[in-house]
Each structure stands twice: as structure tokens, then as C-alpha cells.
Amino acid sequence: MPFTPPSVDDVIAAVADRFGPLETSVFRGQTRLVVPVEQSFELLEFLKARGFDLLVDVSCVDYLEYRDAPMQMPACAGRRYGLVYLLASTTTNQRLTARVFVDDPEPTVPSVVSLWEGANWLEREVWDLFGIRFAGHPDLRRLVMPEEFTAHPLRKDYPLQGRGERHNFPVITRHES
Amino acid sequence: MAVSDLQLPENVVVSRLDALANWCRKNSLWPMPFATACCGIELMATGAAKHDLARFGAEVFRFSPRQCDLMIVAGRVVMKMLPVLQRIWLQMHEPKWCISMGACASTGGVFDTYAVVQGIDRFIPVDMYVPGCPPRPEQLIQAIIDLQDKIQREGTITGREFDTAGRQARKRALVEIAAPLSSDAARNPVLQRQLTARAESLTGRS
Numbered sequence: 083m084p085f086t087p088p089s090v091d092d093v094i095a096a097v098a099d100r101f102g103p104l105e106t107s108v109f110r111g112q113t114r115l116v117v118p119v120e121q122s123f124e125l126l127e128f129l130k131a132r133g134f135d136l137l138v139d140v141s142c143v144d145y146l147e148y149r150d151a152p153m154q155m156p157a158c159a160g161r162r163y164g165l166v167y168l169l170a171s172t173t174t175n176q177r178l179t180a181r182v183f184v185d186d187p188e189p190t191v192p193s194v195v196s197l198w199e200g201a202n203w204l205e206r207e208v209w210d211l212f213g214i215r216f217a218g219h220p221d222l223r224r225l226v227m228p229e230e231f232t233a234h235p236l237r238k239d240y241p242l243q244g245r246g247e248r249h250n251f252p253v254i255t256r257h258e259s
Numbered sequence: 260m261a262v263s264d265l266q267l268p269e270n271v272v273v274s275r276l277d278a279l280a281n282w283c284r285k286n287s288l289w290p291m292p293f294a295t296a297c298c299g300i301e302l303m304a305t306g307a308a309k310h311d312l313a314r315f316g317a318e319v320f321r322f323s324p325r326q327c328d329l330m331i332v333a334g335r336v337v338m339k340m341l342p343v344l345q346r347i348w349l350q351m352h353e354p355k356w357c358i359s360m361g362a363c364a365s366t367g368g369v370f371d372t373y374a375v376v377q378g379i380d381r382f383i384p385v386d387m388y389v390p391g392c393p394p395r396p397e398q399l400i401q402a403i404i405d406l407q408d409k410i411q412r413e414g415t416i417t418g419r420e421f422d423t424a425g426r427q428a429r430k431r432a433l434v435e436i437a438a439p440l441s442s443d444a445a446r447n448p449v450l451q452r453q454l455t456a457r458a459e460s461l462t463g464r465s
Contacts, residue, residue, distance in 0.1 A: 227374070228339045235373050244373025248338045249381060254345055256384035257424040 086111055087177045093132060100128060105157045114179040116158055122182045123192040129169055130197050134178060137194070138168035140204035142212045146238040153181075161185040163214055167194075184214065193219040211236035280416035284328070284354060285407040286316040291327035291351065293344060296334030298361035301393040310396035315403055324350040329406070331399075332383075335363030337374045341382060348383050354418050356410070358387045358402055361394060368392060 090113050094106055097115065101124075105116040117125045143164045145152050151159040158164065158181070167180040184191055193216035194201045205216045206225040213234035216222055224231060231247060233240055267273070290312075294302050306312045306320060321327050324347045336344055348357070359379055362368035365388045367377035379385065386409065389402040413420050 240373070242372055248373055248376055251338070251341055251345070251376075251382050253382050254348065254384065255423065256421055 087175050090176050090178050093178060101125060105155055107153055107155055112179060114181055116181045119182050119184055119191055126194050127197060133171045133173055134169040136170040136172055137198040137201055138170050140201060140208055141166045142208050142214060144238045158183055163189050165191060190215045190217055192217050195219055277415045281411045281414035285410040288316050288329040289327045290317050290320050291324050291330040292320045293330055294333040295336060298333035298393045301396060302331060302333045305396035305399045310400060327351055328355050331358045331360055332364040332379055333360040335368060335370055336376045336379050338376055341376050345382060353421060356386045356406060357383055359385045360389045360399060362390060362392045
């Protein structure tokens with residue numbers, strides 16, 4: 083990378099002091115912190131107070147048919163959805179990734195809208211495409227797919243061409259129009 | 260006395276009313292630009308100075324369907340957009356034509372996914388397809404010229420060519436015998452006799 087963000091070791095140390103040692107891994111200069119879902123809201127609140135004032139993105143990975151352990155970390159294996167919180171600090175230029183693993187059925191995660199307003203649409207998108215509920219979200223409904231769409235398309239068991247929803251519309255012939 | 264026997268002065272032209280109407284309509288096609296994606300940029304380029312679309316009669320790109328007669332669907336149409344497309348199509352006045360510009364509007368293009376409609380001709384009657392990703396402005400102009408030829412060939416002043424249901428051959432087995440709508444008519448013996456006779460004649464023929 084042309085620009086290398088400063089190290090987040092101090093943040094990891096502070097997190098370890100507060101929450102006990104959490105699983106971390108580093109890949110090409112990016113640090114990932116795995117947090118259990120019960121502590122996820124507290125940890126993100128702690129990180130925000132620590133200076134990570136920008137929530138860059140909330141996304142998800144579906145590990146349904148993944149061969150190895152996610153991120154080569156055996157502690158993460160066994161659960162289907164790995165939520166990704168990309169955090170950045172505008173003051174110190176640090177970047178940190180928080181991973182939260184949840185599983186079927188009824189994957190639920192506390193919403194971080196109260197911490198970062200921008201999480202409103204980011205979490206709506208994850209709900210729309212993956213089906214992960216965000217407890218405490220003020221307006222959890224579909225964002226990119228139509229409202230009457232029933233499936234969650236970015237799950238691994240949803241086919242790329244869909245299940246016929248894209249052509250489920252009335253046909254207008256030349257005579258009728 | 261045939262028309263060809265008339266001695267006409269030089270400033271008189273004789274033609275059919277259909278041909279005159281077609282000539283007027285084809286040379287003043289006002290496009291409704293339904294540009295959703297990248298083909299919309301090429302549509303704008305076609306309307307710009309270098310490949311001027313206005314010289315073919317497309318003087319203004321009206322964005323109101325009530326004022327247009329040619330809808331150019333440029334770009335991929337997602338399933339969320341399709342009801343909007345249908346509503347705009349229905350709001351246009353007849354006579355109206357549709358050009359499907361680009362690969363995505365014609366067939367879905369490279370996007371064979373759950374959200375993209377694989378060809379708007381599944382849901383809208385399309386007159387002309389322009390292949391390309393995106394098609395060059397010259398291709399779109401060629402499509403408009405071909406559409407003008409089509410209008411000149413097949414158009415009518417009353418718009419009879421749009422009444423496609425009347426031209427389809429009725430299948431005998433599918434002819435519905437009109438049922439009396441009101442209960443009074445159901446008890447009308449004369450009507451019953453007529454309907455029975457008609458039913459028998461049809462079944463006798465087949």
C-alpha cells in the first residue's frame with residue numbers, strides 16, 4: 083500500500099486490558115479483532131471513545147461452504163456469518179477491523195446506530211442482503227432490493243440468477259398499451 | 260378517371276393519407292430518454308453536437324412521457340425499475356415506439372443476476388434493438404433511421420397497426436360463447452335458443 087496507517091498495537095493493548103485477550107490477526111498491515119457478539123456493542127463503544135470516529139463500512143461474509151477456518155483462525159470456525167466492522171480514526175489515521183461471528187437460525191447483532199448515525203443504511207443493507215437482524219435499529223427494512231422481495235440474495239445458498247423474482251411482472255403487449 | 264390521368268400543375272402532390280401521416284410522424288420522433296446506465300451516456304453523446312440526433316427530427320429530449328412518441332431504453336433495467344418503466348410506457352400517447360438500446364436493455368447483457376431483467380421485451384413491446392455495449396452513436400442513429408423506415412412502411416394514420424389483437428387469427432377451440440351477463444338474460448328463451456344454435460354450429464364445424 084502506498085500509505086501505511088500507523089500501528090494499532092496501543093489500541094489492541096487497551097482492548098485487552100478492558101475486555102480480556104481477544105483473538106486478533108494481522109494480514110498485510112490490517113489488524114482484525116474478533117469479538118463475541120455479547121460484547122460487540124461494548125467493544126465498539128469503547129473503540130469509538132478511543133478515537134475511531136468513522137465507521138467506514140458494515141459488511142458480512144457467508145462462510146456456509148468455506149473449507150478452512152475463516153481468516154485461518156480456528157477460533158472463528160463453526161458459525162456461518164462473519165460481520166465486518168471497518169473502523170477508522172480521522173485524528174490518528176489508524177484503521178481497525180472488528181469481526182463478529184453469528185450463526186443460523188435468527189442471526190442477531192446489536193445495532194450501532196446510536197454510536198454512528200451512518201450505520202443506519204449500512205445495517206439496512208446487511209439485513210437486506212444477508213438477513214442479519216440488528217437489535218435496536220430504528221428502521222430495519224430493505225434498502226437495495228424491492229420491498230416485496232423475500233429472500234436474502236447474497237447468502238451462499240441463493241442462486242445467482244435468482245428464483246424467478248426478476249421476471250415476475252405483468253406483460254404489457256402492444257395491443258394493451 | 261384515374262389519378263394518373265389528371266393533369267396536375269407542378270406544385271400539387273398526390274399521396275395516400277397514411278403515407279403523409281407516416282412521413283410527418285417519422286420525421287418528428289421526439290425521444291423519451293429512459294437512460295438508466297452507461298448507454299445513457301452514449302445517448303447523450305448522440306444528442307450532442309458531433310453526432311446530432313436533432314437532424315433526424317428528434318429535436319428535443321422531452322423527459323415527460325406525455326410529450327414523447329419514442330422511448331429509448333438505454334441501459335440495464337433492474338426489477339425495482341421495471342414497474343416504473345411500464346408506467347412510463349403506459350403514460351405515453353399513441354402512436355409510440357420503443358427502441359431497446361444496448362445489450363442490457365435487449366437481453367440483460369453481461370448481468371445475468373437476480374436483480375436485472377433479462378431483456379425489456381419480456382414486458383414492453385419493443386420495435387428496434389440496438390446491440391452494443393454501449394452502441395456507438397452511429398449505431399443508434401442507424402436504429403432511428405431503420406425505425407423511420409419501419410414507420411413509413413407499416414404505419415397508418417389511425418394507428419391500426421397497433422391493434423394487434425384484431426389481427427391474430429382466432430383459434431376455433433378457444434372461441435368463447437358470450438354468456439349472458441344478467442340473470443334476466445339467462446332466463447330469456449330467445450337468447451338461449453340463439454346461443455344454443457351458435458354453439459351447435461361451432462361444434463358441428465369442428
